[in-house]
Amino acid sequence: MSDAYRTVAEAATAEFFVQGSEFIGHVRPVDSVDAAEAFIDAVKDEYADATHNVPAYRVRTGDGGSDGHFLREYSSDEGEPSGSAGKPALNVLTQQELENCAVVVTRYYGGTNLGVGGLVRAYSRAVKEAVEAAGVVEERPHERVGITVDYDDSGTVRSILESEGYEFDADYETTVSFDVRVPRADAEALRDRLRSATSGRADLE
Structure with missing residues (x-):
């Protein structure tokens, strides 16, 4: 499994x-x-009066394989005929190679049975159209790096973080703490660079 992955850009319906x-x-x-x-759970709560709320997801976890992650897949028909709802929803995520992505398809029954084939088409369409509305992006796994330094080193640390374009929050109190979002593949190199730039004075998490 490669480090980069495809997922939806934002929440959408x-x-x-x-x-x-x-x-x-x-x-x-x-x-x-x-x-x-x-x-x-939040969608099920919001649409508690619906006939069905069918979930599916594909999510990376950190407990599998030599590359450090494993893909967990889940779906449920939630009372619809077996294989007519959850699996078609999950199949859309699989076919589009989407990861770290969750979907729920809400159905309000309209009085006409659609049959298994009709349900498969409808649940697939709901996921496809929601994904299209959200847009697809390529992401890399990130992790948080915590950095605590004295004020004398804070300018050096901030300069490094800004030059690399990393997202971070800074908290200036007795010491200065930085909470940085870093691509996982770059995290150790950043730690090494900060240790070197501060002559080992930076406290890194």
């Missing part, structure tokens, strides 16, 4: 009707299984 049934596709980028499940 898509809505349409099929023979009276309303389908609403919800999609969101997530960075953990817990985040995916929290998103699914």
